[in-house]
Amino acid sequence: MSTTEQPFSWRSIGLPVLLPTLLFSIGEGAIIPLIPIAADDLGATLAIAGLVAAVLTIGELFGNIPSGWLISRIGERPAMIGATALSIIGVVICLLSPNPVALGFGVLLIGLAAAVFALARHAFLTSFVPVAYRARALSTLGGTFRLGTFIGPFISAAVIHLTGATIVAFWIHVVACVAAALVLILLPDPAKTFGSVHTTRINDRTLRDGEAFAERQSHGLFATIVRNRGLLSRLGSGAAIIGAMRASRQVILPLWAVSIGLDPATTAVIIGIAGGVDFALFYTGGQIMDRFGRLWTAVPSLIGLGIGHIVLAFTHDVSANTGWFIFAAMFLSLANGLGSGILMTLGADLAPKSNPAPFLGAWRFTGGVGQATSPLLIAAVTAAASLSLAAGTIGVLGLIGAGVMIRYVPRYIHKPQK
Numbered sequence: 001m002s003t004t005e006q007p008f009s010w011r012s013i014g015l016p017v018l019l020p021t022l023l024f025s026i027g028e029g030a031i032i033p034l035i036p037i038a039a040d041d042l043g044a045t046l047a048i049a050g051l052v053a054a055v056l057t058i059g060e061l062f063g064n065i066p067s068g069w070l071i072s073r074i075g076e077r078p079a080m081i082g083a084t085a086l087s088i089i090g091v092v093i094c095l096l097s098p099n100p101v102a103l104g105f106g107v108l109l110i111g112l113a114a115a116v117f118a119l120a121r122h123a124f125l126t127s128f129v130p131v132a133y134r135a136r137a138l139s140t141l142g143g144t145f146r147l148g149t150f151i152g153p154f155i156s157a158a159v160i161h162l163t164g165a166t167i168v169a170f171w172i173h174v175v176a177c178v179a180a181a182l183v184l185i186l187l188p189d190p191a192k193t194f195g196s197v198h199t200t201r202i203n204d205r206t207l208r209d210g211e212a213f214a215e216r217q218s219h220g221l222f223a224t225i226v227r228n229r230g231l232l233s234r235l236g237s238g239a240a241i242i243g244a245m246r247a248s249r250q251v252i253l254p255l256w257a258v259s260i261g262l263d264p265a266t267t268a269v270i271i272g273i274a275g276g277v278d279f280a281l282f283y284t285g286g287q288i289m290d291r292f293g294r295l296w297t298a299v300p301s302l303i304g305l306g307i308g309h310i311v312l313a314f315t316h317d318v319s320a321n322t323g324w325f326i327f328a329a330m331f332l333s334l335a336n337g338l339g340s341g342i343l344m345t346l347g348a349d350l351a352p353k354s355n356p357a358p359f360l361g362a363w364r365f366t367g368g369v370g371q372a373t374s375p376l377l378i379a380a381v382t383a384a385a386s387l388s389l390a391a392g393t394i395g396v397l398g399l400i401g402a403g404v405m406i407r408y409v410p411r412y413i414h415k416p417q418k
Contacts, residue, residue, distance in 0.1 A: 016187045018144050020080065020180040021121055024087075025145045027176025028114060029152025030169060031091070032056065035107055037166050044100040052104045054375065057247070059111020060118075061368035067119040068224070068361025076120040081184050083120070084177040087113035091173050110173075118145070119364060123357040126348035134348055135289030139341030143282025146340070150275050224362040231350065232366055235408040238298075239343055239363065240370030241401030245305040247374040248394045249332050252387075255378075256312055256328075259387055260321045270326055274333040281337030288338075289345055294413055298342050298405045304335025306398025313392035343367050349413045 035056065039049035071079045090109030097103040121141055129137040156169040163169075225232055253274070257267040285297045308331045315324035347363035348356070374394070381390035 015183070017121065017124065018140065020183045021117075021141060021144045022148050023176045023180040023183065024084065024114075024117055025148025026152045026155065027087075027148075027173035027180075028110070029149030030156040030172040030176070031094075031110070031152075032149065033153050034156060034166055034169055035103075038094065038097075038170075039100045039103055041166060042097060042100050042103060048100055052100055052107060054372075055104045055107045056111040056114075057368075057372050057375075059108040060115045061111075061365065061372045063112040063115025064119065064361045064365040064368055065222075067116045067364075068358035070116065071120050071123055071357040071361075072355055076124045077184055079120045080117050081181050083113040083116040084181040084184075086116070088174050088177050091170050091177075094170055095167060115364075119357065119361055122344050122347065122364070123360055125344075126351055126356045126360065127353070132290065135294070135341060135345045136283065136286035138344040138348060139282050139286025139289070142341040142344060143279060146275075146279045146282060150279055224358045225365070228359065228362060231412060232362065235346070235350075235404070235412055236363065236366040238302075238401050238404035238408065239346065239367040241397055241404065242298075242302065242339065242343055243367035243370030244374035244377075245302065245309075245370075245394065245398050245401065246336060247371040248309065248378060249305065249336060251375045251378055252309070252312065252391055252394070253325075253329055253332070255382075255387060256316075256325060256391070260316065260325060262322065262325070270329055274329040277330055278333040278337040278340075281334065282340035285338050285340045285342065286345075289342070294342065294346060294349070295405060295409050297339050298346070298409065299402045301335050301339025301342065302398050302402040302405065304338065305332060306395045306402065308332035308335060309391045309395030309398060313388045313395060316388045346409070346413065 032053075035053045036049040039052040044052060067079075070082075074082075087110050090106045090113065093106030093109065094103055097106060122138070125134075125137050125141060152172070155172055159169045159172060160166055253271055254267060257270070262270075285301075288296050308328050311324065311328045311331065315321055315328070318324065343363075347360050350363065351359040378387075378390045378394065381393050
């Protein structure tokens with residue numbers, strides 16, 4: 001069945017869609033680097049501080065379990081407003097925490113809230129942005145998250161410099177969540193605006209085909225996984241590898257800098273510049289996907305991430321290891337930036353048009369599994385052998401992921417039509 005899509009305006013998603021995302025991600029980015037420091041201030045060992053920091057990712061992973069059901073029931077905007085409230089509660093618990101265990105519980109709530117917020121934005125753009133613009137819109141959404149997490153730490157640094165207290169910077173997230181909630185409340189609901197142009201409505205109980213509301217209820221994340229087990233075991237494994245590669249990059253670069261003896265300031269500058277390279281390419285990746293197809297960013301991104309890890313694996317003990325580290329950091333960021341939005345775009349392509357949230361929750365869960373297990377794999381291989389072997393193992397995994405994408409993307413996703 002063919003439909004005629006109306007012209008799409010980028011202005012229509014600027015303030016109501018991207019601004020709340022930017023505010024929320026600034027708040028999240030402001031506290032992510034401070035979580036292990038806050039745990040250390042509460043008397044945690046280095047291992048416990050690392051575990052508390054990892055709880056954020058665990059919260060995001062398991063937050064995907066109820067998110068699809070919740071968004072399907074109440075809609076994107078109420079879900080996001082609720083997510084900002086839950087995140088504020090998590091920050092307050094962090095501020096009042098007497099020990100690392102309480103801090104970890106607060107961080108867990110922040111991770112759960114982040115999962116709901118991200119899935120709601122993903123579901124909205126999936127439903128209301130025309131297919132011809134989908135990859136660019138979702139890459140822009142991914143770039144907005146990255147911009148926020150890039151800006152946030154600099155705001156934290158300024159606050160800590162002025163106050164001398166790390167925990168005070170957690171208030172940045174509270175302010176950011178309140179601002180995001182106010183934008184969501186005060187600006188017109190974009191679902192209603194888009195609903196007048198496009199026939200699919202998520203926040204309405206009437207579907208374009210006249211389906212009853214009861215027929216579009218979420219069956220739950222695990223039921224959705226079972227129902228789509230063939231797709232998720234094939235193409236979803238590629239999504240998990242992408243998640244693993246991205247998480248590995250964030251973990252292995254700081255560890256590598258420590259292992260070759262770089263001082264913290266130099267490490268921060270190198271990784272900061274690499275983050276800028278990553279952010280700068282978000283829209284380019286979307287343009288490539290919309291024009292040529294999803295494989296043209298998924299495969300180069302995975303190959304690049306794999307090669308970057310392999311370069312690290314073979315250059316740890318060479319005399320110019322610092323130069324090779326800088327090269328690898330920039331190359332990994334280039335590859336990661338090229339793939340900005342790829343997981344969201346693939347999920348949007350695969351999701352049912354009438355009620356995408358449950359499937360997107362399952363899809364994000366598969367990527368989250370890879371993201372959560374990658375640091376554990378790095379730790380295990382490093383403990384058993386060396387950091388170089390861990391980098392090489394992850395690099396090979398990236399090349400395998402490229403093969404998975406080449407094999408299964410054409411089977412499940414057709415090239416976007418002009």
